[in-house]
Amino acid sequence: MWLLLVLFLPIVQGSYPLMAVSNAVSGPVRGSVTVQCRYEPGWETYKKWWCRGAKWENCRILVKTNGSGEKAKGNQVSIQDNQKMHMFTVTMEELRWNDADTYWCGIEKSGTDLGVKVKVTIDPVTMQCHYGPEWETYVRSWCQDADLSSCTIVVQTTGSELKKNHVSINQKMHTFSMTIWGE
Structure with missing residues (x-):
């Protein structure tokens, strides 16, 4: 009985290794939004990314880190990984109406990447x-x-x-x- 409980406990207590601090953010036209994504220890040197698209399998990566803490920039979007805090931050700037969409925080790994959905809306x-x-x-x-x-x-x-x-x-x-x- 003890062995069964010990084997079952990690499955019950386990959590997804990646989460968005907020699953929905909004910002004003011409303004910016910031999204923070936390990850569990052990994922520090993996590449982090931000992609756009309602469906996971079709999302288009907009910016990706190189596996270090250096800031990576794309077109009006940047991403920076704070490996000591186990968190990466995505900033979208100069927001336009058509930036409202579903986005994903992700970690690149062998097999299927890790990803968490974030809804971005534009304020009236x-x-x-x-x-x-x-x-x-x-x-x-x-x-x-x-x-x-x-x-x-x-x-x-x-x-x-x-x-x-x-x-x-x-x-x-x-x-x-x-x-x-x-x-």
Whole structure:
């Protein structure tokens, strides 16, 4: 009986050797997000990576360490392994709306790599405009270019509220605001 308990105990107490500190992170457009992934001792010199894609088997590696503590950089993403703390940190910078997706923290090893899923979302952005009472009956609109002669109108309204795709306009007290959100 004792032998059976001793053999069974490591299986019950065992845990996955890799985990994300948070399985969901968000950041603002043009801002950044940081993801920390912890691993158990023994994995220090293995290569760590960050990949993008909802399915593990199809995810595309964006950045990978060389097995040391040196920082590795990719296109707007970096990864650094703190081997003493058993943790690597991924930073995504200059976030865009289309950066919202499923990503993976991973450790390269023989056979199947270790990986943990992390959901990255982009925070909604709200912008406000103030206008005088004499403009109350005019159409309010937002366009996506600073040059009025060539701008494309994203959304416009003459009512009190309009929602279109991922944009909404609310008008109250001579102020209207537009909120843009991703997925």
